[in-house]
Amino acid sequence: MLTPRPFKSYASKLALLYALIFSISTLILFYFLYAFTTNYMQQQLEDGVNSEIDGLAEHYDKEGISGLERVILYRVERHGKADNTIYLLVNHNTVPIVGNILKWPSEAREKGKWIEFSLGSDNPNESSYLAQAKIFKLPRPGDPQRPYGLLVGKIVQPLVDIKQSILTALGWGLLVMILLSALGGTFLGRKAAQKIARINRTTTSIMSGNMSERVPLSRKADDLDQVAANLNVMLDRIETLMEDIRRVSDNIAHDLRTPLSRLRYRLEDALTKTTPESEVTESLEQSIREADSLLATFNALLRIAKIEAGQVEAGFTDIEISVLLKDIVEFYEPLAEEKEQTVVASLEPDVTSYGDRNLLFQAFANIVENAIKYTPEQGTISITLNRSDDHVTVVITDSGPGIPESEMEGVFVRFHRLDQSRNSPGSGLGLSMAKAIITLHRGTITPQDNEPGLRMVIRIPVSATRAGLPDTDV
Secondary structure (H helix, E strand, C coil): CCCCCCCCCHHHHHHHHHHHHHHHHHHHHHHHHHHHHHHHHHHHHHHHHHHHHHHHHHHHHHHHHHHHHHHHHHHHHHHHCCCCEEEEEECCCCCEEEECCCCCCCCCCCCCCEEEEEECCCCCCCCCEEEEEEEEEEEECCEEEEEEEEEEEEECHHHHHHHHHHHHHHHHHHHHHHHHHHHHHHHHHHHHHHHHHHHHHHHHHHHCCCCCCCCCCCCCCCHHHHHHHHHHHHHHHHHHHHHHHHHHHHHHHHHHHHHHHHHHHHHHHHHHCCCCHHHHHHHHHHHHHHHHHHHHHHHHHHHHHHHHHCCCCCCCEEEEHHHHHHHHHHHHHHHHHHCCCEEEEEECCCCEEEECHHHHHHHHHHHHHHHHHHCCCCCEEEEEEEECCCEEEEEEEECCCCCCHHHHHHCCCCCCCCHHHCCCCCCCCHHHHHHHHHHHCCCEEEEEECCCCEEEEEEEECCHHHHCCCCCCC
């Protein structure tokens, strides 16, 4: 028996797969969340700076450089530090005129561009801060070759700190999600592994000889429960087949022992005793008949096996069931009359079906012959034929002793015979063969109590399409 290796089991693979898929999904979600948040914050910063620049440019156009200086100074003193806004107005040599930073950044080369630079402090104990700003050139009236320079921006160190905090939080969140997904995958994997273990325990018990063992099912009705249910159906079928084999073996031993003993006795008697030649000849003829009967029994067994396996050469075509049953009635009426029985036929005309005529003839003949055999004198055998939209229904009844309810399931088992019929002629294979033939035609045969007697209800499809069989009629 194979033993699952570590990390090769279904549970381990399911846990790893669950954790991987959940982690990747969470990572993608966190990425979009981080990107959306930081992009929104950056856009708000840029919109605020652009609004400041538009306002300052309007003041410069209206009031000139002196008015611009007053506005910048006012804004620096009023709320420059509160909202982390930075201003710097310089002359054409980048010498500061007014603002809240000390010098023109070396990164500021092209006008209208965003720059990012480190903003130092005069106090050596204070750290430098990251800033983003936008620069513009303001034309000097009367001297356009020496424009003023204007820088407006924001200290973005808080934004950087917020981004770092978000990344840290998302990182911890991702770690927690990975752990939770691993735990969830492990839990689901163990649940699946428990069901697989139950299946393994059941199969091990069955291999040990306990054929009645079945896989327990849960109330969830999931995929593994469906597998277990199908496995139980298969085990039921196997147990039934094994029981049939055991029963057939017992019945063969019981039913064939007597004719084999008679055959041996006659041959031994003919060999050892001094008897007239006529008696020897008669004994040998009886032995031959006995051997022929045994051969017929084994041939019937082989034919049933071939029919059940679908290995019989069947010529399926559209056949007239009403004509076939009429032929059977005519064939068996003399036998019934010998027993003073009456055969009553009520056959709907022009009823056709799809099948093999010879096989169906044998199936119906076996049922009728069985009915004649067990119906007493003055009894009645009835055969009726009807057709519905998709099936042909044949009902064959007799007025014999019938079959007990407890024996109904076994009437189609090979060699199955009621105790009271053990000594009557026959092999107990007629109904088994009829069942195999009807099943080959995708039909059903059901025994019922006729009160008194037995009632056989046979239903077969009317066409190849209904039967699910290949159409061989060309």
